[in-house]
Amino acid sequence: MSGNKAKVGVIFKSYEPMSSIQKYARQTEESGLDGGFWIAEAYHWFRKYGHEARGCFATLAAATLATKKIPIGLGITSPYMRHPTTQAAECVAIDELSGGRFIMGLGAGKVGTEYLGLDMKKFNPVRTHTESVDMIRGIVSGKKFTYEGELYRCDMPAVDRAGRGLRTQIPVYIGATGPLMQKLAGKIGDGLLLPGLTSPGFTRYAREHCAEGFKAAGRAMPADFPVGGVILAACSRDSAKAKDATRSYTGTYVINKLRNIKNDVILSTSGLPDSTWEPFRKAIAAGTEDKVTHLVNDDMMRAFTCISGNPDECLELLQQLVDAGMNLPLMEVVGANEADNLESIRLIGEQVVPRLKPARA
Numbered sequence: 001m002s003g004n005k006a007k008v009g010v011i012f013k014s015y016e017p018m019s020s021i022q023k024y025a026r027q028t029e030e031s032g033l034d035g036g037f038w039i040a041e042a043y044h045w046f047r048k049y050g051h052e053a054r055g056c057f058a059t060l061a062a063a064t065l066a067t068k069k070i071p072i073g074l075g076i077t078s079p080y081m082r083h084p085t086t087q088a089a090e091c092v093a094i095d096e097l098s099g100g101r102f103i104m105g106l107g108a109g110k111v112g113t114e115y116l117g118l119d120m121k122k123f124n125p126v127r128t129h130t131e132s133v134d135m136i137r138g139i140v141s142g143k144k145f146t147y148e149g150e151l152y153r154c155d156m157p158a159v160d161r162a163g164r165g166l167r168t169q170i171p172v173y174i175g176a177t178g179p180l181m182q183k184l185a186g187k188i189g190d191g192l193l194l195p196g197l198t199s200p201g202f203t204r205y206a207r208e209h210c211a212e213g214f215k216a217a218g219r220a221m222p223a224d225f226p227v228g229g230v231i232l233a234a235c236s237r238d239s240a241k242a243k244d245a246t247r248s249y250t251g252t253y254v255i256n257k258l259r260n261i262k263n264d265v266i267l268s269t270s271g272l273p274d275s276t277w278e279p280f281r282k283a284i285a286a287g288t289e290d291k292v293t294h295l296v297n298d299d300m301m302r303a304f305t306c307i308s309g310n311p312d313e314c315l316e317l318l319q320q321l322v323d324a325g326m327n328l329p330l331m332e333v334v335g336a337n338e339a340d341n342l343e344s345i346r347l348i349g350e351q352v353v354p355r356l357k358p359a360r361a
Contacts, residue, residue, distance in 0.1 A: 004224055005358045006322045009035025010345055011075055011230055011330040014059040015042040015051035020338050025063035027342050029070045031349025035328050036071030036101075037063050040230065041078070041109065045260075048290055049252065057090040064098045072098045075193050075228065075330060076175035078109030079128050080116060084135035085154050091136060091170055092161075100167045105193050106132060107175020110260050123151060126184050133172050133188055141168050173226065177266065179209040186213020191226030196253045196332065197304045198229035200324035201269035207325045228328035231321065233307040234335050235314045235347040242344075243298060246308040249334045250301050251292040254280050259289065270303040307331060311351040318352060323360050 010028040012021060025037040041056035056077050064072050072094065079087065087106075095102040108125045131149040138145035139154075142161030147154050161168050173191035176182040185192035192210050194203065207227060214221040232253070234245035257266050258280055267277060283289045305321050307314045307329075321329050331348055335341040 004327055006327045006329060006356060007035035008033050008318070008348065008353050008356070009038055009071070009073070009228075009328065009330045010348075011038035011040055011073075011332050013040045013042040013046070013051075013332075014054045014056045015046050016059075018054070018059065018062045020341075021059055021062050022066035023338065024333070024341060024345060025066040027345045028349070029067045031346055033331075033345070033349050033353065034070060035228075035330065036073050036103070037067060038073035038075040038103075038105075038330050039063065040075050040332075041081075043109070057094060060094055061097055064094060064101075067098075067101075070101070071103055072101045073103040073173075073330075074105045075103075075173070075230065076105035076107035076109060079106050079132035080109065080118060080123065084132045084152055085139065085156070087132065088136045088139035092140060092166070095167055095170050103171045103173060103191070104136065105173045105175055107193065107195075108177075108181070109175075125178075126180050127151060129174060129181070129184060130188060133174075136172060137169070140170050142166075173228065176206065176210075182206045182209035183213035183216065186210040186215075186221060187217045191228060191328070193330075194227070194229035194326075195266065196230045196232065197250070197257065197266055197270070198231065198321075198326070199266075199270045199303060199305050200320050201271060202266055203227070203229065203321060203324040203326045205265065205269050224327065226328045227326050228330050229321070229326050230332050231305060231307055231318075231329050232301075233314070233331035233333050233344060233348065234340070235307065235309070235311060235344040235352065236335075236340070237310055237347075239310040239313060241340075242308045242310070242314075243301065245335050245340065246301055246306045247296045248293040249332075250304060250306055251280075251296045253304075254296075255284065255289045255292060259284050270300075272300065272303050276300070307348075307352075311347055314348065315352045315355050318356060322356060322358075325359065327359070 028037045042053040144158040145156040171190040174185035174189035175193040211221045234242040236242040
């Protein structure tokens, strides 16, 4: 994807206060970050860390009202949490509210779904996402739509969405950690979204599988096909302050990969040896997984391309991701407070992104 310019966005989980979300969204637009403002749905698991989860669509609506031009994205919510007809209803609401700026992101969201008691052999991720995307697209089209899948069904009357000035197509990006879902993004998705702790190595790994999905569908993967990723970020003129801000969140993500996601490729493609994770595994066994910040050093954060430090350091790390093929880096800003988060967004928009070069071959 040599020569393609990345679009950098900002993403927050839906456990932030609504008033803060609106400030962050407004600052993202004012700072010229054309990758847009995104929300990742937070689930009850985050109460372990003192956060209160809020519904992703309501949170995204608050962000939408604070912006006028930039894309508004959901990265991600889970198809297991809402029936596809309900997901579609939420999609068309946010798209109408935003004036056609909405991007839908669907992914398994295992943190939120592991307690649902679903038969995961029947509701496997590929089948569940395929049927959900089919139904969302059919409903959004406004045409009469009847669907009989293995998992879901609906009989949807027609409505003249185009005549009402509404979009009949809404982009659907697939959130994918494993190779089968990455291939699915190439087969049916309008974009691919990668999880927290995505490194350059994992980006290349995911792009290869996504390209296989395109090939299986009989088409070539466009150079500008959106490949996004959730990237921990804190930018400050005080480098140590920024790095300290991302340290605890890096530890939380490592625990999530080991305990919930159980996908070692995210960890191994960082280039760090497997022995690195043994102290984290011991913490999980001991029930102290919420106290692992001391296990995270600067080298670990660099390996996972955490965009933390001063603007020059953030630029160097972000360039690595772009060169690896990520053209939609989503900065998960994790400062100590609202003021620090706003400063990070400003600095990334004003001093980092303008110096970012197109991807090198």
